Amino acid sequence: MRGLILAVPNKGRLRGPTMELLERANIRPLDDDRIYLSNTTLEGVQLLSIRAADIPIYVYYGIADLGITGKDVVAESGLEVYELADTGFGDCNLVVAVKSDSKYWDPSVLPQGTKVATEFPNLTKQFFNDLGIQVEIITLRGAVEIAPILGLADCVVDLSSTGRTLERNGLRAIGTILRSTAKLICNKVAYKTRHEQIKMLENLLVRNK
Amino acid sequence: MLASRACSGGRFFYIENCIRFLSPKALPQREFWQAGAELVGEGGVEADGEVIALALECLERAGLAGAKVDLGSIPVFRKTVEQFKITNYEGLRRAVSTKSIGDLRGIATEERAMEVLAYMMEERGGPDLLAKLTEMGVRGLEEDMRYFEELFDVLKSYGYASNVRIDLSTLREMKYYNGIVFEIFLEGIGLPIGGGGRYDAMMKEFGLDVSAAGFAVSVDLLVKAAEGISYGRSPPLQIYYAEGYRERAIGLARRLRGKGMSCTVSRYRGEREGILVDRTIIDLRSGKVLEGQL
Structure with a gap:
């Protein structure tokens, strides 16, 4: 039987705190960080370093047994994986934001056909569908905040932890879609077939948080 | 299809291509192969046990012994939802089936509801799980508990009781289920196989x-799981014939096929595997004469 594979973000805001969490559990990669799949100081546990947004996919298909990634990307993927525990870091909100001088004060009053720039098209669509507002979604891969000022979109759906980036780009949050933190997620079948190993690793990671 | 043939009940099976709308997330294909069986016209614990046992036996016959089944119960889930007056049924279904305590917090506000639902998500085991839920204050589970006890008895008769466990967070996505639900999985295959x-x-x-x-x-997952199983079938015997011996080679192939052996027949072009039909019959690899042995 192969060891457990734990998928972790290879960069971005969750990388640092994730590696600290592993460090506290005495799990260190043995290879340098350009190696995607690395053995660790904990026998039987390998680290898979990939993009945070891809982690739910690897875990859903059981390529990785466990993963640490944001609730935001898990929800956006729409894939069914177990959320075993909250890691307590990576706190942020997925918010709807408009230009500071906009007359709109709440997402529910945005007009039909509003153009929304976002990295989260699925959650955005679902949110506005529930409000009964048809929006035009413009999917971007980053620097979403700039879109309204340049006239690409009327508003954005983006992550915000302090609100400062929004403010600096002349935006104001008018509603929250989701509150996100980093979660320890798990493949559904692995949870059942390798329960003891997974519980052991979960305790090691979460107890030490 | 089922409804048109099932007026008086019966046992049906199918291996068909299914077409379903799946939102393009990780599984963009909309057509897939599925094999299944339905028991119509009979209710109760005996029928449920038969269906589960048949699923496990089919997998076993396909060379995939040791599949596990997790059982859930829609009535138990509904009773819990109703007792704690939780209105967001779909949200709760999703939170429970992903074992997400975080999402649960936003849906079940009452402390006791949290405790009960967290227990349903965490624990896996036998019918005593329901006794524990009753102890925790969930009402009206007596019938369900008797039902599960009996179901395990039925499964024991089939020899599959040890493959099956109760995990009350098992809630299938399809909304038409109204009794037990179950998921089947195999070690090493990341998605439930059925x-x-x-x-x-x-x-x-x-x-x-x-x-x-x-x-x-x-069927796709079944094929993936079955990779590397040989099913005890050997490759067909290659029969070659020398100039003028075609008829004899075809006759030999017929006789061997009649005995259940698979073989191919073709003209000899210097191959070193298989058998050669000439004035005599020769094993090409060893060079031994096989005349009279086949």
């Missing part, structure tokens, strides 16, 4: 007041 449950209510939609339960397995 599942099923009781769906009496759906038959009513077709104007049939009959009980029904069934299961389906994914």
Whole structure:
């Protein structure tokens, strides 16, 4: 039987705190960080370093047994994986934001056909569908905040932890879609077939948080 | 299809291509192969046990012994939801089936509801799980507990009780299930290989007041799981013939096929594997004469 594979973000805001969490559990990669799949100081546990947004996919298909990634990307993927525990870091909100001088004060009053720039098209669509507002979604891969000022979109759906980036780009949050933190997620079948190993690793990671 | 043939009940099976709308997330394909069986016209614990046992036996016959089944119960889930007056049924279903305590917090506000639902998500085991839930204050589970005890008895008769466990967070996505539901999985295959449950209510939609339960397995996952199983089948015997001996070679192939052996026949072009039909019959690899042995 192969060891457990734990998928972790290879960069971005969750990388640092994730590696600290592993460090506290005495799990260190043995290879340098350009190696995607690395053995660790904990026998039987390998680290898979990939993009945070891809982690739910690897875990859903059981390529990785466990993963640490944001609730935001898990929800956006729409894939069914177990959320075993909250890691307590990576706190942020997925918010709807408009230009500071906009007359709109709440997402529910945005007009039909509003153009929304976002990295989260699925959650955005679902949110506005529930409000009964048809929006035009413009999917971007980053620097979403700039879109309204340049006239690409009327508003954005983006992550915000302090609100400062929004403010600096002349935006104001008018509603929250989701509150996100980093979660320890798990493949559904692995949870059942390798329960003891997974519980052991979960305790090691979460107890030490 | 089922409804048109199932007026008086019966046992049905299919291996068909299914077409379903799947939102393009990780599984963009909309057509897939599924194999399944349905038991129509019989309700109760015996029928549920038969369906689960048949699913496990089919997998076993396909060379995939040791599959596990997790059982859930829609009635138990509903009773819990109703007792704690939780209105966001779909949100709760999703939170429980992903074992997400975080999402649960936003849906179940009462402390006791949290405790009960967290227990349903965490624990896996036998019918005593329901006794524990009763102890925790969930009402009206006596019948369900008797039912599960009996189901395990039925499964024991089939020899599969040890493959099956209760995990009350097992809630299938299809909304037509109204009794037990289950998921089947195999070590090393990341997605449940199949599942099923009781769906009496759906038959009513077709104007049939009959009980029904069934299961389906994914043919794609089955194939993936079966990779590397040889099924004891050897490659066909290659029979070659020298100039003028075609008829004799074909005759030999016929005789061997009649005995259940598979073989191919072709003209000899210097191959070193298989057998050569000439004035005599020769094993090409060893050079031994086989005349009279075949």
